[in-house]
Amino acid sequence: MRRNVILVSVLVLILSITVGVQATDVSGEFTSELRVLTKEDKPLKDAMASVGVSVDVEGDLGPDGSWRLALDTSLDKALSSFRDDIWDADDTDAAEDSITIDLDEAYLNLYSVGDEAVDLRLGKQYVDVGVGDGITTFHLTKPVAANFIDELQNTRAVVGIRADWYPDDYQVTAFLQPRITPNKTGKRIEAVYQEIEKAALMPVLYAMSQEGVQIVEMAPLKEEAPTYEDDGMGFTIKGSRTFGDFDLGLVYQRGYAPSPIMSGFSLKPLAEEVPVPMRLTTTQGYLPLQKVGVTAEGVLGDAGLWGELTYNIPKDGFFGKEMDNQAFPEEYRFNSDNYVTGLIGMDYFFENGVYVNGQVIYGFPQEVTKSMLNTYLAGEVYQDFLNNRLRLEGKVVYCFGDQGWMIMPEAVYQVTSTMKAFGKVAIPGGDDESLFRQMEDLTQALVGISISF
Amino acid sequence: MGKVYGHLRVLALVTALVMVGALPALAMTGQEVIDRVKDEYGDFQSQVVTMNIKTYDGKSLVTDREVILLTRKSGDVEQSLIKFLAPKDVEGVGLLDQGDDVMHMYLPEFNKVRRIAGSAKSGNFMGTDFTYNDMSFINYDTSDYEATLIDETNEVYELELRTIDDKDSSYEKVLMTVGKSDWFPTKVVFYNTEGKLQKELTAYDVTPYGKYKYPKRLEMVDILADHKTEIHIGDPEFDRELDDNIFTTRTLQRSRIRY
Incomplete structure (x- = not known):
């Protein structure tokens, strides 16, 4: 973990010195969540508490480019040990073990390379x-x-080089990924x-x-x-x-x-x-x-x-x-x-503000051989209430093959211009042999707040 | 333009004194008022402006966002690009209107440009009181509407606007108040399809910028919902040369717009 911190700090320092601190923008989000796995023996005692901060640093390289570093830091602990480890600082090593630092994105944009209609993006993206x-x-x-x-x-960002070329009315995007x-x-x-x-x-x-x-x-x-x-x-x-x-x-x-x-x-x-x-x-x-x-x-x-x-x-x-x-x-x-995979989707806003989105998918990403393929229906519906402060959303996935399903209702409330409160439930189920049914123990409820800065 | 209008006014007065019976024929039509508004106010070929957009639920501030807006006329087509600059949860979101009903949205969260379907355009734009279609009223673009002069005082013209294509209408009618002294549309009132007064758009602190005028603040109030959007407008730049490449999905994806 320390190695990551040092690596990121050095990267930020180098970029800041190279392009000048005045050209950088810093923004971020603080998140605090409480996640209850409802099928656990003692759901509340085993509930997971987490606090996290994501920080984005962006800089300009004049008309020729820009750069961005995005860093996610989080502390995840079972609620039962959260107080002892964190507030009372009884066991700082245990607390440190629960801290993760991820370099979310780190890339350099180069625009109109060689005065051609070619943009490059190098790095984690x-x-x-x-x-x-x-x-x-x-x-x-x-x-x-x-x-x-x-x-x-x-999903995760991947490391590589991306080139976007815009000849006439076309766009050509190429991405080279040196390692998995x-x-x-x-x-x-x-x-x-x-x-x-x-x-x-x-x-x-x-x-x-x-x-x-x-x-x-x-x-x-x-x-x-x-x-x-x-x-x-x-x-x-x-x-x-x-x-x-x-x-x-x-x-x-x-x-x-x-x-x-x-x-x-x-x-x-x-x-x-x-x-x-x-x-x-x-x-x-x-x-x-x-x-x-x-x-x-x-x-x-x-x-x-x-x-x-x-x-x-x-x-x-x-x-x-x-x-x-x-x-x-x-x-x-x-x-x-x-084998062949595919998907088709459609979305629509109704006059009363209800948004509906439906997709039929043949072959989920984890299904990478012919024998694994299934057909799925994925749907999403949401509507804003209370003058757009409250969004109620529902997502569902259904597998026609093993008749498994998962539903995820969610509510997000805009408390102030920078603060949101949210709650979410994820319930997998279906036929006994279905993949989602076998995830039943992961059924969970989540509440949290996020504050942007 | 002010001088031209002064001459016209004198001419109209003289004509009125001589041919009183012909007065109604000399009154301006709604379309002529709209055309004059465009001549006086919106005849710029391009515009770059930053805006601070605040939304209120009652008196409570709900969102506070910074955007940059670039518009350009290309023949009969008006193109616009809006990019959100702050805060973090919307930073980088962009909306590109290429004219002819072709709109794209960029959501940095998914690193993707999406075409916006017609049904989405009647929804609120990013939690404001403007629908995607209402956005054209920021520059008082009324090309989708047919205007009728319904009233006139010494100070103002009152116009009624109805959409040319009823199918696209989110409103039964729109009333626009245009000041005679400066030809500026100071108030626009929107009536919903049930005929109820729904929204009021008001311009404040109209300021001259060279040969154009522009307000320092716009306020859109959704009266039925008790919701309000305030737009504080930075000093705009007009008739700046804006490259064709700006109004493309390529630029839409960039975190910063260079122009």
């Missing part, structure tokens, strides 16, 4: 070439950053995913036991980060142009699925007995993927309309042959077959 609302089938540059279930749509930025998920979410993966292995273990094999030891799941010598850097290019009421785009993307996936397993006999005691080792890696697709975004009458259609090409040979095991549940029979 958010990149989204899709047109979906909060989701895209071109997700290789959009790793997830979620500590809790309500944050599953949050994997998903960053909280311990609770990770534990659920691992349980699901273990459950998927159970039929295989049962089948093996029928054949005189006994698994006595299971090696911990091992994430094998990909080496870029194997498959090259991540690269995205999109060309787009407006035709009538629509912006149409053509996209090519290559890179790595930002979430590790089980690519194979092996068995090692531990003794010469019957049944044979075995050690089971699973391997995981980041699947190299290529994507070719089209995007369309525009208006149809008074409604907004958007869509993506993508042809996905997983790297051949990434999955071991043992993964295509008939004993596995069908969705876990991973292979490198090519």
